[in-house]
Amino acid sequence: MTPTAPTIQPAPPSGASAGEPAPMLRLEGIRKHFQRKPDILRRALIRAGMARPPQVVHAVDSVDLSIRKGEVVGLVGESGCGKSTLGRIVAGILPQSGGRIAFNGRDMAKMTRREYQAAQLDIQMVFQNPFASLNPRIKIADAIAEAPAYHGLIEGDRNAFVDEQLLRVGIDPSYKNRFAHQFSGGQRQRIAIARALSVDPAFIVCDEAVAALDVSIQAQVLNLFMDLKERLDLTYLFISHDLGVIEHISDRAAIMYLGRIVEEAPTEDVFRAPNHPYTQALLEEVPRIDTSRRKFHAIRGELPSPLAPPPGCHFHPRCPHAFDRCRAEAPRLREIAPGRRSACHLNDRG
Amino acid sequence: MNAPAPQAAADDVVLDVRDLKTCFPTPGGRVMAVDGVSIRLRRGRILGLVGESGSGKSVLGLSIMRLLAEPGFIAGGEIRYGDMNLAAVPDEAMRSLRGKRLAMIFQDPMMTLNPVLRIETQMVEAILAHEDVSREEARRRSRDALGQVGIPSPEERLRAYPHQFSGGMRQRVSMAIALLHRPDVIIADEPTTALDVTIQSQILSEVQSLVERFHTALIWITHDLSVVSRLADDIAVMYAGRIVELGAVDNVVNRPSHPYTAGLINSLPSRNRRGSRLQQIPGMTPNLLNLPQGCAFRTRCGRADDACIREPALLEGPTSFRRCFHPLEGSLEGPLEGPLEGVDA
Numbered sequence: 001m002t003p004t005a006p007t008i009q010p011a012p013p014s015g016a017s018a019g020e021p022a023p024m025l026r027l028e029g030i031r032k033h034f035q036r037k038p039d040i041l042r043r044a045l046i047r048a049g050m051a052r053p054p055q056v057v058h059a060v061d062s063v064d065l066s067i068r069k070g071e072v073v074g075l076v077g078e079s080g081c082g083k084s085t086l087g088r089i090v091a092g093i094l095p096q097s098g099g100r101i102a103f104n105g106r107d108m109a110k111m112t113r114r115e116y117q118a119a120q121l122d123i124q125m126v127f128q129n130p131f132a133s134l135n136p137r138i139k140i141a142d143a144i145a146e147a148p149a150y151h152g153l154i155e156g157d158r159n160a161f162v163d164e165q166l167l168r169v170g171i172d173p174s175y176k177n178r179f180a181h182q183f184s185g186g187q188r189q190r191i192a193i194a195r196a197l198s199v200d201p202a203f204i205v206c207d208e209a210v211a212a213l214d215v216s217i218q219a220q221v222l223n224l225f226m227d228l229k230e231r232l233d234l235t236y237l238f239i240s241h242d243l244g245v246i247e248h249i250s251d252r253a254a255i256m257y258l259g260r261i262v263e264e265a266p267t268e269d270v271f272r273a274p275n276h277p278y279t280q281a282l283l284e285e286v287p288r289i290d291t292s293r294r295k296f297h298a299i300r301g302e303l304p305s306p307l308a309p310p311p312g313c314h315f316h317p318r319c320p321h322a323f324d325r326c327r328a329e330a331p332r333l334r335e336i337a338p339g340r341r342s343a344c345h346l347n348d349r350g
Numbered sequence: 351m352n353a354p355a356p357q358a359a360a361d362d363v364v365l366d367v368r369d370l371k372t373c374f375p376t377p378g379g380r381v382m383a384v385d386g387v388s389i390r391l392r393r394g395r396i397l398g399l400v401g402e403s404g405s406g407k408s409v410l411g412l413s414i415m416r417l418l419a420e421p422g423f424i425a426g427g428e429i430r431y432g433d434m435n436l437a438a439v440p441d442e443a444m445r446s447l448r449g450k451r452l453a454m455i456f457q458d459p460m461m462t463l464n465p466v467l468r469i470e471t472q473m474v475e476a477i478l479a480h481e482d483v484s485r486e487e488a489r490r491r492s493r494d495a496l497g498q499v500g501i502p503s504p505e506e507r508l509r510a511y512p513h514q515f516s517g518g519m520r521q522r523v524s525m526a527i528a529l530l531h532r533p534d535v536i537i538a539d540e541p542t543t544a545l546d547v548t549i550q551s552q553i554l555s556e557v558q559s560l561v562e563r564f565h566t567a568l569i570w571i572t573h574d575l576s577v578v579s580r581l582a583d584d585i586a587v588m589y590a591g592r593i594v595e596l597g598a599v600d601n602v603v604n605r606p607s608h609p610y611t612a613g614l615i616n617s618l619p620s621r622n623r624r625g626s627r628l629q630q631i632p633g634m635t636p637n638l639l640n641l642p643q644g645c646a647f648r649t650r651c652g653r654a655d656d657a658c659i660r661e662p663a664l665l666e667g668p669t670s671f672r673r674c675f676h677p678l679e680g681s682l683e684g685p686l687e688g689p690l691e692g693v694d695a
């Protein structure tokens with residue numbers, strides 16, 4: 001299925017039935033391709049037909065997703081499935097190769113510079129590794145105050161502003177003149193959260209934001225995310241490979257496999273009755289703290305290389321139910337029940 | 351099955367670690383990364399060694415293998431293997447045991463594999479280092495070993511370089527190398543942490559059947575209780591260099607006695623009602639240079655009182671051995687509803 005020319009339709013896609021407000025964020029046919037830029041010699045060789053054009057990785061392949069205000073949408077998938085790339089596109093760090101993003105009902109490509117900047121400030125990101133995401137050479141007070149000061153968002157005293165930001169995430173403000181390395185992993189992630197929140201965003205992309213933390217600290221930071229959402233009326237795109245975390249925190253879950261969303265539904269439905277065979281397999285594999293089932297039943301095969309994804313449904317080589325159509329035709333992500341979407345040909349078989 | 355490890359029949363015990371202490375002198379003072387750990391490993395059994403970063407779980411594994419990096423050293427205790435004390439044998443003797451009788455699997459398989467040598471070269475070398483067999487024989491055994499850990503077309507894969515394997519396959523290769531000599535003991539340090547769930551699951555099922563088949567004693571070091579809850583026979587929970595709870599997996603997971611174990615289990619999202627606040631352990635993982643006096647968990651523990659200023663001993667309780675003056679008895683405290691039971695039963 002090749003993405004057709006994008007047409008903006010007034011009807012909201014996925015999940016939202018009539019009468020509901022427009023989604024806060026709407027992704028339509030988002031694609032992202034990566035390819036190595038050939039050097040001058042190689043370009044000449046390619047033109048002369050003496051070398052093959054560089055391979056293209058379709059990291060994100062026609063993704064539609066909408067997120068309503070106040071919602072937590074969990075994005076799950078294994079490494080290389082494109083979930084972080086999608087998160088970075090949403091956060092404005094990476095430009096998409098195709099497709100459009102509408103924020104608060106407005107197409108971001110058609111915004112004026114001012115509007116675009118405001119939208120960018122409204123969408124912030126918290127990264128996985130708080131050891132890498134904080135500049136080791138600047139004090140945390142400066143890390144937190146830099147962006148809001150630049151954008152003229154600090155009213156009154158800068159010190160008081162920083163104190164307030166730190167208190168909000170549970171860090172003692174008297175530590176504000178320390179450097180990142182003087183904090184533990186959990187504290188650093190709190191600081192990274194404070195930095196993201198310092199520009200008063202409405203939407204946060206959390207990319208594996210608790211994955212690098214110790215188990216006992218993970219719960220603290222997840223609780224903080226949930227508290228902040230209530231207090232500040234935030235909306236999250238919560239990216240994680242950890243199904244337990246997604247199940248706990250998100251209202252809806254989207255499961256990605258090799259650049260495509262294969263299933264998207266209210267979290268409870270996904271975990272109670274997964275529709276897509278990949279989701280089913282994934283849920284089956286998750287190590288749960290459970291001593292009753294002693295045997296592991298692994299699904300077959302490896303994750304295919306995104307450089308050469310299998311034709312048709314990307315999952316068919318590992319799927320126990322695959323039939324001829326799966327090898328030829330990529331299934332469309334379509335509604336299988338109100339609010340539930342799945343991309344599997346089995347749903348057409350009845 | 352239900353008897354905690356230290357009570358096992360002596361004939362089954364392959365490795366007996368007694369009161370092991372590992373010390374790292376640092377500019378800030380001496381750090382006891384492992385502080386008086388005693389564990390027994392038995393043939394064909396898997397011990398899950400669980401702890402957070404800095405708990406000493408990896409240092410314990412490295413100490414047993416005598417692979418400690420300078421300036422760390424074993425400061426006390428014994429590692430009984432057969433009639434030897436591995437804590438005291440000369441380096442030369444240790445080298446002949448390492449890789450043959452005791453093997454290690456690391457989190458990052460690239461630590462085991464040399465990136466510029468073919469898998470074949472590395473595996474054959476590992477065999478010839480310990481045994482006087484022909485190259486052909488060594489090659490045949492290498493190929494079989496790759497097959498055993500579930501690598502397809504082992505004959506071709508022998509010729510490949512490590513970078514030509516995926517992460518999961520690389521970890522299988524390092525497992526195959528660890529298994530080459532059918533060691534008595536394998537220490538696996540977070541071997542699936544870097545892998546995806548579906549791949550992790552494949553490796554775990556492979557490990558389970560291999561341990562069963564070869565009667566190897568396995569230590570599986572991890573921060574993830576969920577992984578070992580289905581894999582291990584026994585669980586040891588480490589905190590600040592000490593074992594705080596040790597027992598059969600069913601007991602430790604379903605009826606934890608130590609407040610830290612209970613806290614770890616209760617803080618898992620799957621143990622909490624969806625969307626509710628997670629039960630959390632307050633505070634931070636402690637700095638080993640600056641441990642609280644007495645019980646190291648005292649400052650984060652809801653049950654601590656004046657008694658905890660003294661150091662508790664690892665004592666036998668009804669379900670497990672635990673190092674606590676105020677252990678939890680019976681079942682887990684707090685709410686346990688949620689998706690845990692029922693979902694995939």
